[in-house]
Amino acid sequence: MTDQLIKALSDLEEELVLKLVQERLDGGDDPLAILDACREGMAQVGKRYEDGEYYVSDLIMAGEIFKQANAILSEKIQVDTGKKRGTVVMGTVEGDIHDIGKDLVVGLLKAGGYEVIDLGVDVPAAKFVNAVTEHSASVVGLSGLLTTSFDAMKDTIAALDAAGLRPKVKVMVGGGPVNEQVRDYVGADAMGADAQAAVTLCNGWIESVEVA
Numbered sequence: 001m002t003d004q005l006i007k008a009l010s011d012l013e014e015e016l017v018l019k020l021v022q023e024r025l026d027g028g029d030d031p032l033a034i035l036d037a038c039r040e041g042m043a044q045v046g047k048r049y050e051d052g053e054y055y056v057s058d059l060i061m062a063g064e065i066f067k068q069a070n071a072i073l074s075e076k077i078q079v080d081t082g083k084k085r086g087t088v089v090m091g092t093v094e095g096d097i098h099d100i101g102k103d104l105v106v107g108l109l110k111a112g113g114y115e116v117i118d119l120g121v122d123v124p125a126a127k128f129v130n131a132v133t134e135h136s137a138s139v140v141g142l143s144g145l146l147t148t149s150f151d152a153m154k155d156t157i158a159a160l161d162a163a164g165l166r167p168k169v170k171v172m173v174g175g176g177p178v179n180e181q182v183r184d185y186v187g188a189d190a191m192g193a194d195a196q197a198a199v200t201l202c203n204g205w206i207e208s209v210e211v212a
């Protein structure tokens, strides 16, 4: 069933993807496992684009299908409403408009009890700096899917440093091509391979605070 879902997304079979997602949910599958299959499908779309089989229009189509699947799944992901663990400023860095992965991270962080200031996509460094100051955030999450985004991540972290904020915030980075080498290059505290990793990192950094 998982393979079928991966293949359906990879083949851009919109109706079939949504039907399989619903069937798996109805069958009691973990929404996060279903999301993982969708993510794998997206990776295959990327590969087919790289191989010249798909065009940008197909990437757009894949993005639309993924967002619809995610909308169905997000409703089933339990939201922790009792605690406010801390504030995270999230965004996709300047020059990059990919937001599917960033939105998943935002969704899981909210579900995990974090207040998330979502700055959107193509976010200039100064906007991160202002948001951290305004919201007294303890964590900054930078998303980037393009290799050209690494320098934007580096510049954003440098801007936090120049504003005197770097000792006060933890910075995590993520997105398709981000790995430990990239983390080291941009000067982040940690990288996360998926949305759950973002929550695990924040849980490790922020002590849980009960909201009165």
Ligand code: B12
Residues within 6 Å of the ligand: 039, 042, 043, 044, 045, 046, 047, 049, 050, 056, 059, 060, 062, 063, 095, 096, 097, 098, 099, 100, 101, 102, 104, 105, 140, 141, 142, 143, 144, 145, 146, 147, 148, 172, 173, 174, 175, 176, 177, 191, 192, 193, 194, 195, 196, 197, 198
């Ligand atoms: C869908 C898509 C698009 C859509 C985006 C729609 C949208 N609203 O986001 C559109 C059509 C707009 C698009 C445009 C482009 N794209 Co595009 N796109 C993709 C594709 C197929 C899927 C990306 C995706 O959504 N994946 C699914 C999500 C769930 O995965 P994810 O983003 O990696 O996120 C997960 C983790 O990485 C992690 N994570 C993400 N962020 C963060 C942050 C933190 C802090 C943490 C801890 C974790 C974390 O958690 C997420 C959930 O588990 C990828 C292929 C791929 N393999 O990724 C190409 C890809 C990223 N695109 C690519 C390219 C080249 C482009 C364009 C330049 C194409 C063009 N010629 O115009 C433009 C660039 C536009 C721009 N300036 O940004 C290349 C990048 C190559 C490179 N080396 O830089 C890829 C890799 C395709 C390829 N194989 O060539 N794209």
